[in-house]
Amino acid sequence: MKLNPVTIVVIPHRKEKPVWERSFSPGSFLILLSLLLILFGGGVFFAHFYFSHTYQTLKLKRLSEENEILKERLSQFQERVQELDLQLAEITQREKSLRVVADLPEISPQVREVGVGGEGGGAPDLLFFYDEETARQAKRINFDLEKFIRQAKLEKESIAEIWKSLKNKKYLLSHTPSVKPTIGYITRGFGMHIDPFTGQLKPHYGIDFAAKIGTPVWATADGRVGNIGWDKNGFGTYIEIDHRKGVQTYYAHLSKVEVRIGEEVKRGQLIGRVGNSGRSTGPHLHYEVRINGSPVNPRNYFLPENIAD
Ligand SMILES: [Zn+2]
Incomplete structure (x- = not known):
């Protein structure tokens, strides 16, 4: 098929004669068309590139500012x-x-x-x-x-x-004995003594405090009343208090008991009264501290008052 030549005519409005007119062979026309398309495409491409570049620059600027702020925050x-x-x-x-x-x-x-x-x-x-x-x-x-x-x-x-x-x-x-159980002066300490009844040398497992009958006897540490009874070996009415594991105190020759078995007692609490019960030469308190059943010198458990609470 043979293609006809193409004529491009530019006609201004309100004019009788065309101002511009040109004929092209089909081949030339195609080339012209291609050139125009390339030109247009190139324009679009560069426009896009330009705007995108501007946008990226702006974005970079903003990111850079943001980065400065973040750096400051980091500091x-x-x-x-x-x-x-x-x-x-x-x-x-x-x-x-x-x-x-x-x-x-x-x-x-x-x-x-x-x-x-x-x-x-x-x-x-x-x-x-x-x-x-x-x-x-x-x-x-x-x-x-x-x-x-x-x-x-x-x-x-x-x-x-x-x-x-x-x-x-x-x-x-x-729960550690740390005070004296009563007021009164010590008449007999811990250790070997001559028994006033038999005249024989005998160990004394506690400390004796001479005091009037009825003088208060206090628990020497927190604990629980383990036993109350009558001691057949001459200690008369006694109270036993269990403190912490293995530590026990023993108060004897009492005239009166002010607690019950199983009662929780606090250090300094009234538990009984000094008496003369059992084998005793006069009103006094026999006081013992025992560790795992063995009597120890109670004197070591009289701490200065400011140590005990
Ligand atoms: Zn004694």
Whole structure:
């Protein structure tokens, strides 16, 4: 098929004659058309490139500003982290003194380091940083925070241990005989003595306090009344109090009992009255401290008042 030539005519409105007119062979026309298309396509492409470039530049500028703000925040964050470090150091110092009070061994610096130090098990590089300094700062903060978490955990454990120890200590202190059971002067101490009834050398397993009949007798520590009765070996009316495991006190020659078996008593509580019951040469209190059933010198259990609670 033969193609006809193509004529392009430009006709202005309200004019009788065309201003511009040109004929093209089909081949030339196609070339012209292609050129126009390329020109148009190129225009669109460059326009797109230009606007997209402008947009990217703007975006980059905004991101860069944002980055500056974030960097500043990071620095502020680091300051706060340093503050946390100081606070934690103070807590650790107090915890160390509390361990001394609680009679607990010092935590070795090595253990503290294991609990606290180390390279943090390699904190993951969560972000890619263009700026190395920022990367270092972010990594440092991450490392510090990991350290603080471990440090806080160690403190928590140590304080729990201190609490337990102090509670035990308090229990031990309140349940350990530490005062005199009555007023009155000591007429016989702990050890070998000549029995006034037989004249023979005999061990005396307690301390005797001479006092008037009816003088109050107090529990020398917290505990539970284990037994009340009449001692056939000459101690007359007695009270036995169980304190803590294996520790017991014994009050004898009483005239009156003010507690019942099984009753919980506090240190300083009235439990009975001085008397002359049993084999006795005069009104007095016979007082014993026993550890696992064996009498020990009660004198060692008269502590200065400011030690007992
Ligand atoms: Zn005695």
